[in-house]
Amino acid sequence: MPTNKSRPTSANPRLAVLSYFSAFAPLPQAEAEALRAMLGRLTTFAAGNEIIAAGTLLDAPKILASGWVCRTARLPDGRRQILDFYFPGDLVGFSSRRGAEAAASYISLTRSDCAQAEELLRNAQEDQPHWPVLAHICRTLEQQVEIRLLQQIVRNGRQTAYERVGHLILEFYGRLQLSGLVQDNSFGLPLTQEILAEAVGLSTVHMNRTIQHLRKAKLIRTEGGTVTIQDKAALLSLAGRLGPQNQPGTLQSEIWEAQTALTRQP
Amino acid sequence: MPTNKSRPTSANPRLAVLSYFSAFAPLPQAEAEALRAMLGRLTTFAAGNEIIAAGTLLDAPKILASGWVCRTARLPDGRRQILDFYFPGDLVGFSSRRGAEAAASYISLTRSDCAQAEELLRNAQEDQPHWPVLAHICRTLEQQVEIRLLQQIVRNGRQTAYERVGHLILEFYGRLQLSGLVQDNSFGLPLTQEILAEAVGLSTVHMNRTIQHLRKAKLIRTEGGTVTIQDKAALLSLAGRLGPQNQPGTLQSEIWEAQTALTRQP
DNA sequence: CGGAGTGTTGACCCCGTTCAAATTTGGTGG
DNA sequence: CCACCAAATTTGAACGGGGTCAACACTCCG
Numbered sequence: 381m382p383t384n385k386s387r388p389t390s391a392n393p394r395l396a397v398l399s400y401f402s403a404f405a406p407l408p409q410a411e412a413e414a415l416r417a418m419l420g421r422l423t424t425f426a427a428g429n430e431i432i433a434a435g436t437l438l439d440a441p442k443i444l445a446s447g448w449v450c451r452t453a454r455l456p457d458g459r460r461q462i463l464d465f466y467f468p469g470d471l472v473g474f475s476s477r478r479g480a481e482a483a484a485s486y487i488s489l490t491r492s493d494c495a496q497a498e499e500l501l502r503n504a505q506e507d508q509p510h511w512p513v514l515a516h517i518c519r520t521l522e523q524q525v526e527i528r529l530l531q532q533i534v535r536n537g538r539q540t541a542y543e544r545v546g547h548l549i550l551e552f553y554g555r556l557q558l559s560g561l562v563q564d565n566s567f568g569l570p571l572t573q574e575i576l577a578e579a580v581g582l583s584t585v586h587m588n589r590t591i592q593h594l595r596k597a598k599l600i601r602t603e604g605g606t607v608t609i610q611d612k613a614a615l616l617s618l619a620g621r622l623g624p625q626n627q628p629g630t631l632q633s634e635i636w637e638a639q640t641a642l643t644r645q646p
Numbered sequence: 647m648p649t650n651k652s653r654p655t656s657a658n659p660r661l662a663v664l665s666y667f668s669a670f671a672p673l674p675q676a677e678a679e680a681l682r683a684m685l686g687r688l689t690t691f692a693a694g695n696e697i698i699a700a701g702t703l704l705d706a707p708k709i710l711a712s713g714w715v716c717r718t719a720r721l722p723d724g725r726r727q728i729l730d731f732y733f734p735g736d737l738v739g740f741s742s743r744r745g746a747e748a749a750a751s752y753i754s755l756t757r758s759d760c761a762q763a764e765e766l767l768r769n770a771q772e773d774q775p776h777w778p779v780l781a782h783i784c785r786t787l788e789q790q791v792e793i794r795l796l797q798q799i800v801r802n803g804r805q806t807a808y809e810r811v812g813h814l815i816l817e818f819y820g821r822l823q824l825s826g827l828v829q830d831n832s833f834g835l836p837l838t839q840e841i842l843a844e845a846v847g848l849s850t851v852h853m854n855r856t857i858q859h860l861r862k863a864k865l866i867r868t869e870g871g872t873v874t875i876q877d878k879a880a881l882l883s884l885a886g887r888l889g890p891q892n893q894p895g896t897l898q899s900e901i902w903e904a905q906t907a908l909t910r911q912p
Numbered sequence: 913c914g915g916a917g918t919g920t921t922g923a924c925c926c927c928g929t930t931c932a933a934a935t936t937t938g939g940t941g942g
Numbered sequence: 943c944c945a946c947c948a949a950a951t952t953t954g955a956a957c958g959g960g961g962t963c964a965a966c967a968c969t970c971c972g
Contacts, residue, residue, distance in 0.1 A: 537847030
């Protein structure tokens with residue numbers, strides 16, 4: 381499942397961002413303009429670059445316009461854990477808490493383009509923001525980050541390898557869909573199996589076998605950097621033990637509902 | 647390793663809070679007074695109560711004055727994951743992000759007393775806070791929560807059972823120390839092994855065996871709800887592969903430094 | 913054409929789970 | 943103080959998920 385040949389990150393990177401933002405709240409003309417303006421000048425990072433170092437003051441957030449980014453932690457003996465992924469449209473290094481510092485470093489997994497978003501931060505911190513909808517979207521995205529971290533804990537702590545990988549793929553699917561990067565149930569996955577393994581706490585070898593398992597069970601298909609969801613219902617039920625037999629609304633569901641909410645988007 | 651007979655939560659619960667807060671920044675007279683005032687009326691929750699339900703708007707944060715609280719997530723099939731713990735002095739349900747909702751529910755693990763802290767929240771959200779030091783402490787505590795979530799991911803994702811338990815105990819130790827709840831390297835641990843297992847993603851049985859292992863290796867001692875750190879250096883090196891052979895300051899350390907920082911407090 | 917990075921496979925083994933049955937602890941009421 | 947009960951800890955045995963190590967295949971690229 382190779383490398384940087386993701387499908388075209390959508391001809392115009394700005395489209396993905398606009399699509400993503402609008403998925404959370406429809407943007408008024410003026411705010412869409414403002415966003416487009418911010419996306420005017422992009423900085424490019426090569427794959428494997430540290431975009432924001434751990435400990436840095438988070439006063440220069442970015443909008444990821446194209447490419448994949450993650451946060452990572454490393455144990456002194458070299459073991460590495462990927463904490464969270466960022467896709468086109470996500471805010472990288474954004475925190476509405478004043479004086480916040482990066483708790484872990486942000487690293488580009490592929491070549492990626494970022495727009496400076498200090499204005500977004502300033503706007504979001506104001507009491508009467510100039511761009512209320514953008515402010516709301518920023519807060520929503522921030523909340524999503526927390527939800528993902530909690531999901532990541534549950535995934536690594538309480539799910540089997542098979543479930544973890546299914547869940548992660550669904551997360552990718554649901555999020556990429558919002559930015560219009562999913563077509564016909566398939567999306568580009570520009571990550572090595574090693575990276576995936578580091579995200580869900582598995583060995584590379586077992587990640588490989590687990591993916592094969594998912595393929596053989598006809599839940600997904602993979603071909604040269606593209607993943608296709610073959611059986612979404614089965615994947616959903618695998619990932620969260622959700623499905624027809626589940627009663628939503630109970631405490632049972634908890635954060636899994638948030639997940640479903642994401643996945644349910646058009 | 648039984649139950650609710652933690653050592654006296656410090657005769658006066660407010661002491662623990664004041665000690666904890668002061669550990670992050672010395673409180674000016676006026677702000678100490680304000681904090682004390684907030685701690686005037688306490689609400690008591692019995693063990694096992696839901697203090698804040700998932701999805702609730704976080705507009706009524708609390709200061710935990712005594713007892714232990716956690717955040718949990720549950721998979722539909724019943725598997726449960728504990729996400730984070732809260733001790734006396736911690737803010738429960740505090741988010742400086744406007745409109746934030748609880749991503750998971752807060753549950754009391756023991757009988758616990760909470761003070762309403764809406765004033766703290768309002769103060770922290772103001773541009774020129776009335777109580778600048780308290781505002782700073784709130785933000786610091788919020789940052790600590792994020793750091794702990796990331797540590798939890800690393801722990802569950804990349805550490806062995808033995809390391810996980812050692813790391814968790816060190817986290818308890820370091821944090822409780824700040825509120826003066828550690829004496830002679832020992833502290834009350836009012837949790838069942840089942841709860842501990844749910845935090846680090848192990849089965850109850852294996853949690854039991856891992857604790858025995860730590861005991862036999864003379865890293866900790868346990869007697870009736872009290873844990874004593876016998877060999878801190880060994881525990882530290884176990885938990886983060888830290889120790890003499892480690893070069894701090896490198897990317898290597900990352901969030902482990904934050905951990906150390908906590909643990910290093912007087 | 914060679915080499916590096918990635919994906920794949922096989923063999924072996926150990927960490928941690930599961931199931932079941934003690935045993936201990938703590939609390940309760942007589 | 944003792945009898946009793948539920949909850950918690952502990953132990954044993956058997957199993958299996960996932961790790962580790964090592965070799966091999968494939969692709970991409972210079």
